[in-house]
Structures are given as C-alpha cells and as structure tokens.
Amino acid sequence: MPSERKQNIVMFPFMAQGHIIPFLGLALKLEKEKGFKITFINTPLNIKRLQPSIPPSSSIRLLEIPFNSSHLGLPPNAENTETLALDLMLRLIESSPSLKPAFEELICTLVNEQNGQPPFCIISDMFFGWSAEVAHKFGVFHAIFNAGGGYGMAVFHTTWLNLPHKTMTEADSNDFPLPGFPKNYRFKSQNLPGHQKAITGPWYFGLEMFQEWLETDAMLFNTVEEIDRMGLTYFRQQFSCHVWSIGPILSPLGSKARGGKEAETTLNVCMEWLNSKAITSVLYVAFGSQSAPSESQTMQLATALEASGHNFIWVVRSPSSFAGADRDFKDNEVEWLPRGFEQRVRESGRGLLVQEWGPQMEILSHASIGAFMSHCGWNSVNEALSNGVPILSWPMGAEQPFNATMLEEEIGVAVGVANGSDCEVRHEDLVRKIELVMNGTGKGKDMKRKACEAKEMIKSASKDKKGFKGSSVKAVDEFLDAALQSWNRLQRSQEMSCTL
Numbered sequence: 001m002p003s004e005r006k007q008n009i010v011m012f013p014f015m016a017q018g019h020i021i022p023f024l025g026l027a028l029k030l031e032k033e034k035g036f037k038i039t040f041i042n043t044p045l046n047i048k049r050l051q052p053s054i055p056p057s058s059s060i061r062l063l064e065i066p067f068n069s070s071h072l073g074l075p076p077n078a079e080n081t082e083t084l085a086l087d088l089m090l091r092l093i094e095s096s097p098s099l100k101p102a103f104e105e106l107i108c109t110l111v112n113e114q115n116g117q118p119p120f121c122i123i124s125d126m127f128f129g130w131s132a133e134v135a136h137k138f139g140v141f142h143a144i145f146n147a148g149g150g151y152g153m154a155v156f157h158t159t160w161l162n163l164p165h166k167t168m169t170e171a172d173s174n175d176f177p178l179p180g181f182p183k184n185y186r187f188k189s190q191n192l193p194g195h196q197k198a199i200t201g202p203w204y205f206g207l208e209m210f211q212e213w214l215e216t217d218a219m220l221f222n223t224v225e226e227i228d229r230m231g232l233t234y235f236r237q238q239f240s241c242h243v244w245s246i247g248p249i250l251s252p253l254g255s256k257a258r259g260g261k262e263a264e265t266t267l268n269v270c271m272e273w274l275n276s277k278a279i280t281s282v283l284y285v286a287f288g289s290q291s292a293p294s295e296s297q298t299m300q301l302a303t304a305l306e307a308s309g310h311n312f313i314w315v316v317r318s319p320s321s322f323a324g325a326d327r328d329f330k331d332n333e334v335e336w337l338p339r340g341f342e343q344r345v346r347e348s349g350r351g352l353l354v355q356e357w358g359p360q361m362e363i364l365s366h367a368s369i370g371a372f373m374s375h376c377g378w379n380s381v382n383e384a385l386s387n388g389v390p391i392l393s394w395p396m397g398a399e400q401p402f403n404a405t406m407l408e409e410e411i412g413v414a415v416g417v418a419n420g421s422d423c424e425v426r427h428e429d430l431v432r433k434i435e436l437v438m439n440g441t442g443k444g445k446d447m448k449r450k451a452c453e454a455k456e457m458i459k460s461a462s463k464d465k466k467g468f469k470g471s472s473v474k475a476v477d478e479f480l481d482a483a484l485q486s487w488n489r490l491q492r493s494q495e496m497s498c499t500l
Contacts, residue, residue, distance in 0.1 A: 224457060227411060
C-alpha cells in the first residue's frame with residue numbers, strides 16, 4: 001500500500017464502553033501502524049468523555065453527532081449504556097437508526113472539507129448497519145467492526161434470527177441444533193440468556209439490523225482465527241462479504257484511558273497489593289462496566305470469597321437491583337454484603353475491595369493473578385486470554401452466555417458458575433468452583449495450560465516480524481487492500497466523469 005497516503009478513515013461505534021474502547025484501540029492502531037487519519041464520531045457526551053483518552057501524539061479527530069435522548073423516550077443525557085437499566089438500554093439500541101440523517105450530513109460535510117474527496121472507508125458498529133447505505137451513496141467502502149467474538153456473535157445471530165429454541169420438542173428440551181452450524185452441533189438451552197428464553201416472538205429491530213448487515217462490504221471481528229474458527233466459518237457461510245478476524249484489539253492505554261487522580265490512585269493501590277501476593281495466588285472478580293450480580297447473589301459471592309481461603313481482588317458494583325444508584329459499600333450500611341465483611345477482608349489482608357472500577361488490563365497482566373471470575377464480555381475475554389488467565393464464567397446477558405459456552409466447551413479455559421443475575425447461587429457451589437480453578441491440579445491445571453496455549457495463539461496471530469505475519473496482521477492488511485481497491489475504482493470513476 002502506498003506509504004505516502006494520509007487518507008481519512010471514519011469510525012462510528014455504538015454508545016457503550018464495551019464498543020467504544022475497542023474502536024478507539026483500532027483507531028490508534030490504524031493511525032500509528034498504517035498512517036491513516038482517523039475521524040471518530042460519537043454523541044456529544046461520549047466525545048467529551050473520550051477527549052482525555054486521546055494521546056498527545058495522536059491526531060485523531062473527535063466529531064460530535066447530534067443526539068437528543070429525550071426525544072427518544074430516554075432520560076436526559078442518556079448517551080451511554082453504562083448508566084441505563086436493561087429496558088432503556090434496548091431502547092437506546094433500537095433508536096440507533098434515528099442517527100442516520102445526521103450521520104449522512106456529517107459524511108457530506110467531510111467530503112466538502114476535502115474538496116469532494118470522500119473518506120477512504122467507513123468502519124461502523126454492528127448496531128449501525130444502516131451506515132452501509134450512507135457509505136455507498138458516496139461510493140465508500142464500508143465495514144462493520146464487531147467488538148464481539150465470532151462464536152458468540154454467530155450464536156447471537158442465528159438464535160435471534162431463527163429462534164430454534166422455540167421449536168424444541170419435549171424429547172430434545174435440553175439442547176437444540178443451531179441453523180448454520182455443523183450438522184451434529186447442539187446448543188444447551190441452559191446456556192441461553194434469561195431474556196431470550198422468555199422471548200415469545202422475533203426481535204424486529206434485530207431482524208432489520210441483520211438485513212442491513214447484508215449490505216456491508218466487510219465484517220471485522222475482534223478475535224483470533226486460531227481460537228474462533230467455528231464462529232468465523234458461520235459468518236463466511238451466511239454472508240457474501242469479506243469476513244476478517246483482526247483481534248485482539250486491546251486498549252493500548254490501559255488504566256490511562258480512565259484518566260484522573262482517582263484512577264491513578266486505584267492503580268497504585270491495586271499494584272502494591274498484588275505485588276505482596278504469591279504468583280497465581282489471587283482470584284480477580286469483576287463483571288464489567290454495566291452489570292453486577294443481584295443482591296442475594298452478591299451476598300453469596302462475598303460469603304464464598306471469604307470461605308474459599310484464597311486471595312482475591314473484587315471490583316464491587318451495586319447489585320443489579322440497585323442499577324444507577326449511587327451507593328457506597330461501607331460496612332453495615334448495605335444489605336448485600338455480610339455484616340463486618342469489609343473490615344474482616346481488610347484485616348486479614350486476603351482480599352482487596354475496589355469500588356465500581358478497577359485497572360483491569362494491569363490486574364490481569366500481573367503475575368499474582370491465578371484466575372478471573374468474569375461476566376465474559378468479549379473485551380474481558382480478550383484481556384484474560386492474552387495473559388493466559390483461566391476464567392470462572394458468570395455471564396449477565398447479551399452474547400455473554402454464548403462466549404462462556406465457547407470458552408468452556410470449545411477451548412476448555414473456563415468453568416461456569418452461574419448464568420445471569422436472576423438465577424439462584426449458593427456460596428458452597430461457588431467455593432467448589434473457585435477451588436477447582438485455583439488449586440493448580442486436575443481440571444484447574446488443564447484449564448491453565450489451555451489458557452496459556454490460547455495466549456501463545458494470540459501472540460502468534462499478532463506477530464509482525466520480518467518474514468512472518470500472523471493471521472490477524474494479514475487480515476488487517478487484506479482489509480485495507482480491499483478498501484484501497486475500492487478507493488482506486490472510485491478515483492478512476494471520478495476522473496472519467498471529469499473528462500466526459
């Protein structure tokens with residue numbers, strides 16, 4: 001590809017941290033390693049929040065797209081899923097087509113700024129499949145960057161599109177075949193998210209979204225070919241566009257993306273505490289930026305962590321029943337932690353409680369971490385496997401149960417402890433699972449070995465040295481080559497029209 005190019009790539013993630021973070025990681029990668037200019041589009045409050053995350057050396061342009069949440073039946077300033085309950089989160093997702101006219105206007109403005117030259121390509125979120133039509137109006141190559149993994153998103157696609165669990169007979173009520181998957185492959189009904197089990201009809205926005213996916217020129221997945229072949233094969237068979245695995249795209253900023261003295265203090269506290277613990281002796285517990293176990297589950301989890309006898313660091317968030325509430329977890333002031341729990345943890349030195357947010361990348365890369373109890377959001381999965389850390393899976397929703405299934409049944413790096421915030425959890429069961437993974441023998445030892453194998457696959461896929469390019473590096477090059485071919489065709493077409 002020509003070294004002198006400084007073409008502009010437009011990137012537009014959905015308004016959720018789990019989407020914005022990998023999009024920003026990809027933006028920084030394309031800018032630093034490939035020399036592109038990046039225009040990063042999002043709603044005003046998200047742009048304001050992103051500004052401190054842009055390194056001083058970067059020239060990424062942050063561009064606001066108008067958005068009025070109140071006009072869409074959402075609370076004022078509801079521009080990110082992080083503060084929204086599930087029903088409002090779905091409303092935000094379903095409102096995304098309302099951004100289409102403003103997005104088209106922004107692209108038109110960019111074209112005019114560049115004297116009629118359109119962007120090199122547009123990379124949008126899976127929830128913004130409608131942006132393919134906008135891109136093609138300007139003759140621009142379009143790609144959907146799916147922040148999830150291939151397997152999880154493949155199960156998400158086929159179960160919502162076909163609702164195969166709704167046609168199960170009593171004889172096969174425990175599992176069912178997945179349309180588009182290998183003939184003998186069956187999926188356990190217990191691994192569906194709770195809201196999908198209860199569904200009585202199609203998700204009409206989902207069906208419209210899946211139809212819009214058919215218009216894109218390429219699908220990019222934040223995953224690695226060697227560990228995610230089944231899901232990637234599904235998309236290559238179901239869609240006629242290019243499908244590339246370009247992951248893992250991890251934030252190069254780590255906790256610096258959070259910014260501020262509070263984040264720096266938290267990082268220092270966590271690192272000092274972890275430095276005092278033996279190698280692989282600590283269980284890390286965190287459930288992402290917008291989910292948490294219920295009140296009773298949190299009580300059982302706290303009891304299990306204390307009873308297990310293992311070191312742990314726990315990023316504690318208000319239980320799901322307190323979503324959006326500003327409540328500190330201080331001894332005897334909340335009903336969802338055992339009485340005296342925080343004091344006992346502090347005095348024993350076996351645990352560290354971190355409120356609301358923790359520097360996850362730095363924690364998972366620390367030698368003292370032995371396992372990760374996780375909701376199995378795909379960013380967390382990538383961060384764990386990139387460091388060879390086995391997982392105790394506790395998915396909360398979306399495609400997370402499907403990710404957990406892949407990790408346990410296909411790769412062998414996880415063991416399930418619960419599914420969702422509405423299932424019954426007993427601390428005795430949690431203790432057994434913690435012991436199984438942390439004791440370093442039997443299945444726990446095997447999980448650790450397989451997690452380390454996954455780590456090596458990821459390293460190999462990301463390697464770019466003289467004489468060798470990993471699968472993810474090749475995929476990025478192939479994607480950019482395809483966009484360049486489209487760009488060259490557009491330039492020739494414009495030149496021909498000028499000479500007529």
